[in-house]
Amino acid sequence: MNRIVSCVIYGVIALGVLGLISQLTTNTIGFLKQLAMLAVFAGIFYLIFRLIQGKANPKEQRAFRKAVRQSKKRTKERTIKPKQNNVAKMSSAKSLYKLKARRKSDVQLTVIEGKKNKKKNRVSF
Numbered sequence: 001m002n003r004i005v006s007c008v009i010y011g012v013i014a015l016g017v018l019g020l021i022s023q024l025t026t027n028t029i030g031f032l033k034q035l036a037m038l039a040v041f042a043g044i045f046y047l048i049f050r051l052i053q054g055k056a057n058p059k060e061q062r063a064f065r066k067a068v069r070q071s072k073k074r075t076k077e078r079t080i081k082p083k084q085n086n087v088a089k090m091s092s093a094k095s096l097y098k099l100k101a102r103r104k105s106d107v108q109l110t111v112i113e114g115k116k117n118k119k120k121n122r123v124s125f
Helices: 002-026 028-054 058-079 086-091 093-102
Strands: none
Touching: 002 028
């Protein structure tokens, strides 16, 4: 089955190449006009698509860009490390460990209030 499909695909590609060559040799100017029209229509379609996509929801786009900037800022803060020589590293290893232990997590956690006081109806057997 795969062999038949691949032969058909190669045949269609070969016929397309043969058609392009014959079009170039017999009607070069017409072929170039068709290519130019195709490029113009593709450009118009692209511009319309971009205008529609850009006006979809600018508030979401702004919020997304803001989140990206904050994420980049956080990752940059994590990767920046002060340069120290080996002796300073050995002596300040304990203080760095304490600072890392005290550092707050970047994750924002929220508490969801539930129905804690409501008793459950349970059937006893």
